[in-house]
Amino acid sequence: MGLFERLKTKIASLQLAFVTPALSQMQLGPEDTSENPLMIQFFVWGPTHPEKSWWDHFADECPRLAELGFTQAWLPPPNKAMNEHGHGYDAYDLWDLGEFDQKAGVATRWGTKDQLTRACSIARQHGIGPVITAVLNQKLGADRPERFMAVRCDPRNRLREIEKEREISGWTIFDFPGRQGKYSTMTWTQEHFTGTDWDDITKTSGVYRITGKGHKGWSRHVSKELGNYDYLFGIDIDHSHPLVREDLFSWGPWVLDQTHATGFRLDATKHIDRLFLLEFIKRCRKTPREKLFCVAECWNGDARQILPYIKAFQGQTAFFDVPLHHNFRNANKAGSSYDLRYIFDSSLVGVRPGDAVTFVDMHDTQPGQSMESWVDKHFKAQAYALILLRPDGYPCVYYGDLYPILDCSDQDTAVILRQLVLARKQFAYGPVVDYFEHKNCIGFVRCGTKQYPGCAVVISNDASGCFISIPWCSQAAVGSTYCSLLDRSKEITIDSNGHGVFYAPHNSVAVWVDIKHLF
Template sequence: MFRTISDIKDKLYRKLGVWPPPALSGMQLGPDGSAQNPMMLQFFTWESKHENMSWWKHFEQEIPRLAELGFTQIWLPPPNKAMKKGGQGYDAYDLWDIGEFDQKDTIATRWGTKDELLQACAVARQHGIGVVIDAVLNHKLGADRCEAFSAVPVDPTNRLKDLGKERQIQGWTVFDFPGRKGKHSSFVWTQEHFTGLDWDHQSRTNGVFRITGNGHRGWSKWVDKELGNYDYLLGVDIDHRHPRVRQDLFSWGSWILDTTGGSGFRLDAIKHMDRRFLLEFIKRSREHPDRRRLFSVAEYWSANLQLILPYVQAFQGQTAFFDVPLHENFFRASKAGSGYDLRTIFDNTLVNVRPGDAVTFVDNHELQVGQSLESWVDTNFKLQAYALILLRKDGYPCVFYGDLYPNQECYNETVSRQLQQLLIARKIFAYGPTRDYVENSNCIGFVRAGNSLYPGCAVVVSNATRSSLENLVQYIRMNVGLEHGGATYFSYLETGSQKQEVEIDVDGWGLFPCFMNEVQIFIKDVGVVVEVN
């Protein structure tokens, strides 16, 4: 069997237990030459829609403020035409239509027109902000025509188990893109370019059907083993082994980056895609001299770190991964209240084991109440969670639009106001090595030592409740450094508690108050004042 160099590397990494270099260190996360902490924002919720303008125009107008808050990259929703007029883009119809052609009863996507997108991307670049493209490469929906072909029904809970014999079905698998008329790409998709689907139009039945017949090779084996084989997720599943499919998707990757000036990709649903294809997709996207440090983050959705780590090895340092196990810890902490031991908050997380591969986050569009992966971090622990990803050294943090901007789905004004203060604190204080102080189960602290350009800070985090404390305040003894001996540190965040001062002794030690269920940042310079809109 023919093996590529990537296949050989993958096998060696797994067999020898050798780890690839950390992904984030090879990527551009912010402007060249900047010493500022990089940070990403997911600029949408599931139902995002601006009442007065397109989403792309809204993004363009917010860019100056986002730069002030310290964001260096913005993850945008999928720019492609969806299967229906109001589709978010995860119901991908045509990747090559980014609001340019009259298809699916609209020229604009849910988010706006191509011209509006390109204008917003140009303004972002002018402000030193990179744009991350959400690449939905696993499936297609909203076909233009139906066709007949052979298929086998399989067990939805075990895709390797057939439920019947091969038979002829009809499926919506022909994508002509009549509104685009071959512009950008002349490729027409038919059943030969897919592995499976969930609807037989002939018998009007749902199920999971593996497409068979001439040229079909079944499910890819280079996918996650959940449900026996997790190649199929939804819609009509793309066969990433087909030469014409591969060429079209590789071409799209270069085209979308050239067209938008994008700084990288967020790769959707990677556990369902042939990982050899994805690895080549990333590498080919970086072939252009200006894209050697292209950003890439993959969504492998599992709270089990042991399932994520083999993928980290398999991708050979070419992509970072969202730290889903850390989100799960945040979610559990928010549900358990003071019953959660904060000393374990980083246990079994990617940022703890492979910090150079971890994109940390608190919540996203799929975790909102009512969504498919609902596991929303409640307001009682939201600020604590953000402090733990924004103010520490390890990982690359991603903030959620729904926590920052007013919206009808998940907004909390107090969370938003204090989150903005945390963002500014990351931008101007949170630098240098991290020293942890974790003696107490309900109150932990850490110190950022600072560097020659930025001063550093001390941070305390509490999940204590009135019933778990005899007093409303606990204290953590932390050392801010011998060079700060004799100084006074002042509380920075505007919380429900009164302003605090901490006297540092000659050896650099101070006793920092940790108020019930709050976050607080202590800084040496009381003269720093930041207005939050």
């Protein structure tokens, strides 16, 4: 990023000087511990467990996750999907958590409600807070069609009408016959939606804006991409409708009570009316949930485009650091031609670390997904070291990287990742001092605290590996022997000047710790 771009980013960030960073207001882990908090996305897009429900699998893994230092687990949407294999983003009934015989069965893709609540209870017992994915933008899998007036819009510019208003038939009636009014008596019809993607009369797909009495058109408080990005897919919810608002405002506290979850991952926030979503969070945060964790998906590769959302949400939600993920992807593709000194340029953690949930990959970035941008084994370990072992931001580890069940996963990287996660728990504390002096070799030191010893980290994207001479934080380290956490056969001694020459293997990462803290 050039000087002019950096200046524009700096000016944009200064406009947020009076917005309190979100992470500082949230509970990220147990209050009775000083260990670093850490989140895992505990699901992937694709496989399920071959022998048990996903909720039972999560419950069984909680002891091991706690040992590694995880304090929160981002779970998939728990609601009933449009079919038995749906991931939950194809939301049919938010009030059915796997309790009612709807859409080919009682259980969701992930299991039954009883299995979900049991898993969440076990997680809490191990100091892990469940984070629920809230799918509030769209519904799919309606029970019946109905006829109504609509106008077809240009999918590349939703403000441009490409047909005259006419009657269409859309699948927009949701009766929820299996639930029979338990928890919520609301029946959804076309009046509760702004748009749909199918006309059953002409059997044609498209972006149809629903018109007629009571309809106000697309929300104005959404992303301006594609003219107006209110509509994403499926049947788009009208968040200005009083009954819709009442139903969703009731669902938020209810699902938190049912699961004892500690937070939300808010799906598709670019497409949801910001004023509604802000009110939704505030209502969920009422006593005793003042420190409720919230992180928003706002998919944009430029941190400056996320800053207006941070301002609009007034510190009520953190945001995934999509720009940093793109930097990791670019570094992965470019290899040794990528200059590691600029790895944090244009990232959210570089501009607003107190609002950044950092990640390397997630379900949306897997090969074959709409946001495919997978970081493979050539840079995966380095990327994780940069989010796990530094003090800024709140890192999230992807299930598919820690449990390599995907075709794109790598077993060797998973082994290194577990070591890095443990290094975060045991050593990554205290002030950070950067040594970003070489294009293909960067390092930093965590100076430690009275309670935790600290570490030195060296990262290479070059085939020959690299060495960095790093002055340790304290002269007390003179004469100490440091060992590579990832290769115990490698040792160095801090010289009389308090320096150590720390090494990283080719295209990899090394974490150096005082050997006396390993035994």
